[in-house]
Amino acid sequence: MSVVENNGAYPENWEPKIIAFCCHWCTYTGADLAGLNRMNYPANVRVLRIPCSGRMNPQYVIEALNKGCDGVLVCGCHPGDCHYVTGNYYARRRMLIFKRLLEYEGLEPERFQVRWISGAEAGKFRDTVMSVVEQVRALGPLNLTREIPAFELPRIPDDEDAFNAVPEEVTA
Amino acid sequence: MTAQDTIRARAKELLESGEVATFIGWEAGRFANQTTPLVITDAADADKLVFDEYCVNTLAKYVRDVVSRGKVGLVVRGCDSRGIIRLVTDKVIKREDVYLIGVGCPGMKDRKTGELLKKCAECRHNNPLEFDEMAGDAVEKPAAAERFAEVAEVEAMAQADRSRYFESVYAKCIRCYACRDVCPCCTCRECFVDARRENWVGKQNNVAENRFYGLTRVMHIGDRCIECGECERACPMDLPLMKLNRKVIQDMNDLFGEFESALSLEDTTEPLIEYRLDDVEEFM
Numbered sequence: 001m002s003v004v005e006n007n008g009a010y011p012e013n014w015e016p017k018i019i020a021f022c023c024h025w026c027t028y029t030g031a032d033l034a035g036l037n038r039m040n041y042p043a044n045v046r047v048l049r050i051p052c053s054g055r056m057n058p059q060y061v062i063e064a065l066n067k068g069c070d071g072v073l074v075c076g077c078h079p080g081d082c083h084y085v086t087g088n089y090y091a092r093r094r095m096l097i098f099k100r101l102l103e104y105e106g107l108e109p110e111r112f113q114v115r116w117i118s119g120a121e122a123g124k125f126r127d128t129v130m131s132v133v134e135q136v137r138a139l140g141p142l143n144l145t146r147e148i149p150a151f152e153l154p155r156i157p158d159d160e161d162a163f164n165a166v167p168e169e170v171t172a
Numbered sequence: 173m174t175a176q177d178t179i180r181a182r183a184k185e186l187l188e189s190g191e192v193a194t195f196i197g198w199e200a201g202r203f204a205n206q207t208t209p210l211v212i213t214d215a216a217d218a219d220k221l222v223f224d225e226y227c228v229n230t231l232a233k234y235v236r237d238v239v240s241r242g243k244v245g246l247v248v249r250g251c252d253s254r255g256i257i258r259l260v261t262d263k264v265i266k267r268e269d270v271y272l273i274g275v276g277c278p279g280m281k282d283r284k285t286g287e288l289l290k291k292c293a294e295c296r297h298n299n300p301l302e303f304d305e306m307a308g309d310a311v312e313k314p315a316a317a318e319r320f321a322e323v324a325e326v327e328a329m330a331q332a333d334r335s336r337y338f339e340s341v342y343a344k345c346i347r348c349y350a351c352r353d354v355c356p357c358c359t360c361r362e363c364f365v366d367a368r369r370e371n372w373v374g375k376q377n378n379v380a381e382n383r384f385y386g387l388t389r390v391m392h393i394g395d396r397c398i399e400c401g402e403c404e405r406a407c408p409m410d411l412p413l414m415k416l417n418r419k420v421i422q423d424m425n426d427l428f429g430e431f432e433s434a435l436s437l438e439d440t441t442e443p444l445i446e447y448r449l450d451d452v453e454e455f456m
Contacts, residue, residue: 062384094444098391104334105383114455147379148377
C-alpha cells in the first residue's frame with residue numbers, strides 16, 4: 001500500500017474503485033476460475049460482463065470515470081481466440097485510439113488499461129487486478145471536474161441604478 | 173467570364189432543363205463581405221448566387237436535406253467535394269443524386285478581420301477532387317500549415333496542464349451541437365444525443381456531460397473526418413475541436429498506416445471498421 005504524498009487531500013482509508021469490463025467467453029471465465037481456485041485478489045474491482053471485448057463502447061469508459069470510478073480495466077480474449085472470431089481485433093484498434101485520446105486529455109495512463117486474459121489464465125487475471133489496484137491506489141482518487149466552475153458575471157445595471165444616476169446636464 | 177458568372181449561367185441552365193431539382197450555392201448576406209448558403213429551385217433566382225472570397229460555409233451537408241426533392245446541383249470546392257465523397261461513401265446519397273460544379277478555391281477570408289480562415293490555412297485540398305464540370309481553372313495554393321502542429325503543441329504540455337486545458341474547453345461548451353449539425357460525417361438518422369429515451373447523455377450542461385459528448389463525437393467521426401474544420405468554425409464558443417479530431421487522425425496514421433479520408437470514391441479506408449492480424453499489440 002504505497003500511498004504517495006496524501007497531504008490530507010483524501011481520507012487515509014480511501015479505497016480505489018475499479019471497474020473491469022470482462023468478455024464473457026475468456027476473462028469472465030478466467031475470473032470464475034480464479035474464484036474456483038480460491039485465489040485472493042483485492043475487492044476493489046467490480047467485474048462487469050460484456051458479450052465480447054468488441055462490444056466495449058468507449059462511452060462506457062467515460063461514463064464510468066464521470067460517475068466516480070478511479071480506474072477502468074477492459075479485458076478480452078487474446079487476439080485470434082475471439083468467440084466471435086474478429087471481435088477483439090476491432091476492439092484492439094478502437095482501444096488503441098481511445099486510450100491515446102484519453103491520455104491526450106490528461107488522464108493518467110494507469111487509470112485506463114486493456115489486457116487480454118484467456119479463460120485458463122486465472123493467475124493472470126489476479127495479477128492484472130492486483131497491479132491495476134496498486135497503480136491506481138498510488139495515484140489517489142480521480143477528481144474529474146463535474147460542475148462548470150463558477151465565474152463572476154459583471155454586474156448588469158438595473159432600474160435602480162438608472163433612478164439613482166444624476167443626469168450630467170443637471171449637475172453641470 | 174468569372175467563376176461566379178459561370179456558376180450563375182450553369183445553375184440557370186441546369187434548373188431550366190430540369191436536370192437538377194434544386195441548386196445549392198451562396199448568396200450575399202445581410203452584411204458586407206458576408207455570404208450565406210442558398211438553395212434555389214427556380215431558375216429566375218440563379219442571379220442571386222455569388223462566389224467570392226467570403227464563402228465560408230461548406231455546402232455538402234445541405235444536400236442531405238434537399239436530396240429527397242430530386243437531383244441536386246451544387247458548387248464544390250475541395251472541402252465540399254470531400255464532403256460529397258464522404259456522404260456517398262457513407263451511403264447517405266448516391267453519386268448520381270448530385271451534379272457537381274467544381275471551382276478552385278484560393279482560401280476564404282474572415283468577414284471581420286479579412287484574414288485567411290484557420291480552416292483554409294490548414295486546408296490540403298483546395299481544388300475539388302470530384303466534379304462533373306469545372307467553373308474556371310484549378311488554382312495554385314501555397315503549402316498548407318503543418319497537419320499536426322496543433323496536436324504537437326498540446327502534447328508538449330504536462331499531463332496536469334492538459335487535463336486543466338481540456339476541462340476549461342468542456343466548461344465553455346454549451347452543447348448546441350452545431351459541430352454535429354455542420355459535420356458531413358455526422359449523418360446518423362438519429363444521433364445518440366437526441367435519443368432521449370436511451371439517455372446516453374444527460375440533459376445537464378456540465379463538464380462531465382460535455383466531456384462525454386465531446387469524446388464520443390471524436391470517436392464517432394475520428395476515422396472518417398475529412399479535416400474541413402467546419403466544426404471549429406461553426407462553434408459559437410470557439411472551442412479547439414480540430415485539436416481533438418487531428419489527434420485521433422494522427423494516431424491512426426502512426427498505428428495503422430498513412431491515410432486521408434474521402435480523397436476518392438474508390439478509396440474507402442476507415443481504420444476503425446477494419447483490422448489487420450498484425451496490428452500493434454500493447455495489451456498483452
